[in-house]
Amino acid sequence: MNTIRKRLAFLAVSSLVCLLLPAMPFFKYTRIYMVYGSSFVDFSYTVSALILILFLFEFNRLSFASLITENSIIHIRSTETVHSSEKKSGTVIITEATDIFVSCFGILLGSRIIKFNTKGIQLKKVEIDPDFINICYGKGARNDSIRLLHSTLNELELMDILEKFRHETGIDPVVME
Amino acid sequence: MYNILGVMEMIISRQRLSIIVFSLFFSWLLAFPFEGQILYSVTGYYGIDSTALSFGSIAAHFIGLSTCGFFIRSISAANRLMLFSMVVCIFGTSAFFFQPSMLWYVSIYVSALLSGACVAGWGYYFKRYTPSSERTKTAASVIIYSNVIMIILNIVAILISPFWGLSLSILMLATALFFQLRLNPDNEPDVSKVNLDGTNSVSLVKPLAFLCLFIVVITINSGLMYRVVNPAFAHLEWLVSWYWAIPYIIAIFIISNLPIKINRNYILYVAITMIGLSFISFMILDRSASSYIIIDTLMLGACGVYDLFWWSILGEMLNFHDNPARIMGIGLSANVLGVFIGGAIGSFIFGAVSSNSSVLAIIVVLITLMILPLLFSYLSLLLKNHVFLTTLNEMPPARQDETIEGFTRIDLLTERESEIASLLLKGKTYKVIAGELFLSENTIKTHVKNIYSKFNICNRAELIRLLMQKEDEYPPSQPKR
Numbered sequence: 001m002n003t004i005r006k007r008l009a010f011l012a013v014s015s016l017v018c019l020l021l022p023a024m025p026f027f028k029y030t031r032i033y034m035v036y037g038s039s040f041v042d043f044s045y046t047v048s049a050l051i052l053i054l055f056l057f058e059f060n061r062l063s064f065a066s067l068i069t070e071n072s073i074i075h076i077r078s079t080e081t082v083h084s085s086e087k088k089s090g091t092v093i094i095t096e097a098t099d100i101f102v103s104c105f106g107i108l109l110g111s112r113i114i115k116f117n118t119k120g121i122q123l124k125k126v127e128i129d130p131d132f133i134n135i136c137y138g139k140g141a142r143n144d145s146i147r148l149l150h151s152t153l154n155e156l157e158l159m160d161i162l163e164k165f166r167h168e169t170g171i172d173p174v175v176m177e
Numbered sequence: 178m179y180n181i182l183g184v185m186e187m188i189i190s191r192q193r194l195s196i197i198v199f200s201l202f203f204s205w206l207l208a209f210p211f212e213g214q215i216l217y218s219v220t221g222y223y224g225i226d227s228t229a230l231s232f233g234s235i236a237a238h239f240i241g242l243s244t245c246g247f248f249i250r251s252i253s254a255a256n257r258l259m260l261f262s263m264v265v266c267i268f269g270t271s272a273f274f275f276q277p278s279m280l281w282y283v284s285i286y287v288s289a290l291l292s293g294a295c296v297a298g299w300g301y302y303f304k305r306y307t308p309s310s311e312r313t314k315t316a317a318s319v320i321i322y323s324n325v326i327m328i329i330l331n332i333v334a335i336l337i338s339p340f341w342g343l344s345l346s347i348l349m350l351a352t353a354l355f356f357q358l359r360l361n362p363d364n365e366p367d368v369s370k371v372n373l374d375g376t377n378s379v380s381l382v383k384p385l386a387f388l389c390l391f392i393v394v395i396t397i398n399s400g401l402m403y404r405v406v407n408p409a410f411a412h413l414e415w416l417v418s419w420y421w422a423i424p425y426i427i428a429i430f431i432i433s434n435l436p437i438k439i440n441r442n443y444i445l446y447v448a449i450t451m452i453g454l455s456f457i458s459f460m461i462l463d464r465s466a467s468s469y470i471i472i473d474t475l476m477l478g479a480c481g482v483y484d485l486f487w488w489s490i491l492g493e494m495l496n497f498h499d500n501p502a503r504i505m506g507i508g509l510s511a512n513v514l515g516v517f518i519g520g521a522i523g524s525f526i527f528g529a530v531s532s533n534s535s536v537l538a539i540i541v542v543l544i545t546l547m548i549l550p551l552l553f554s555y556l557s558l559l560l561k562n563h564v565f566l567t568t569l570n571e572m573p574p575a576r577q578d579e580t581i582e583g584f585t586r587i588d589l590l591t592e593r594e595s596e597i598a599s600l601l602l603k604g605k606t607y608k609v610i611a612g613e614l615f616l617s618e619n620t621i622k623t624h625v626k627n628i629y630s631k632f633n634i635c636n637r638a639e640l641i642r643l644l645m646q647k648e649d650e651y652p653p654s655q656p657k658r
Contacts, residue, residue, distance in 0.1 A: 063619070066619070067617075067619055067620060067623060070616075070617050070619070070620055071616070071620055104593070105623060117627065118623065118626075118627060120630075166592070167591070167592045167593055168591060168592075168593050169591055170590075170591035170592070
């Protein structure tokens, strides 16, 4: 979700820059203005409007991501990985941790969102085995599925997850041995 | 059963008759006494100022609309009033064939007063002969037909002769009178048992007051347009005479035929944007024919959306009061008041303040557009609560709970959705539901959207109606499927 937030911030700043740049006092003295004149101003406003549209799309995604995290049934925490290279001594590479949230409205994998139980996309089947959770969803006859690796679940945690799925989605997950 | 079918068939044909009568009558009203082109053409022919006639006519129409409901208390009385009014209006309009005199003023004021009462009285027919689910379409049909006829009358008045226009408008009135005679409700059997809508008389003061305020704020822009925009394009007389109502008609046609799933609330906000853009365009563009087409399309398209929107709310409100003439009259008088206020503001801006009149007009428009969303959201809340009150308040509390639980515990909904639907049907707001279930408001809204989608409905009022229908199909003594 942090990726979505960062993307949103970037789009907001870009849009503001494109919008405000032509209004800056120094802008009239720049080479761009001298060469292109008011055409650049129109171009800048158009770009700003387009970025604003992208911002709105991204904002919707952030809202939906928030919805998923607020109604989380399963939260799979992944760990940060730190990799150091001998060849380039002292170089440390850190890959960002990607948390996975499964809720009654969809799945949030980092910045990727999979929606179900909304806009006609149904959650069709949930299977839980000792290592993976298989989630099958789709619209109409179409079926998509996703398989998530999860940490070991004790009995209480498993019962809690089963009850939440049943209560929130109406689906009874199948527990595989 | 056979009798009910026969009566239903009669109601359907009376629905059409009622549409025809009102469309013809309304076309005369729009073309002549209510700031009509024929009135302006006739006064222009004699070179007299139409301001006193026009404003006086609007004021008289307002009085007729707002007071009718206090005197007319049955459909029979409404029928007699409409017949009498149409005859008087025919004679009143005929006075304009003669030279200008005091007779003109008396005729038009009396005609406008009685026409206002007539329009309000039509509320009885609107309620009796049109089922709730068809009222928006009926209102749309009436508005479309009356505006099309009005355009024809206007074209005749401008291109041929004002007196030809006047003659045709009298013909419309006479035809309306003819069909009204066939609509005589004294000859029909008692259809009160066939009427599927309740006739509860529940206090509607607050929702009606807010609806009126909403209508006034919306129609201020229409009145402003008549006084500021139309005079600026007076040189395009031929184009203005027929094109100005076309976007209005098209907008109403489109909105009335939209699929039920589309959220009409968003369309309202689109219309608000169109009004703003139209006034901005009026400021920037020149006064050519293409500019007029752009400005008029935006403005009248938005007006069409607004008008059908509040007509549909007014139509729904008729279910909740025994005197539909009062509801129609008060609601429509708010429309007239809005046009009057907008016209007055426009006259002041255009007449007294010569410079920057367009800027001032835009300021007025922007203020109204800022107020509209707030009014609309509060009005929606009031109406939703009112629907809940009128449909469930007569049940004993235990039966209410049983009914709601029985309705929500069906296979279609998940347990969570059933919980939320129960609380929704008990009239609780999203915020309260979120508090009770320890969820966020956003989560509740998403669940509610899913619930509505499963039932193929758009709002809480329709959910309550479904609940009531199910209650009628399966009363507590009978087992549910």
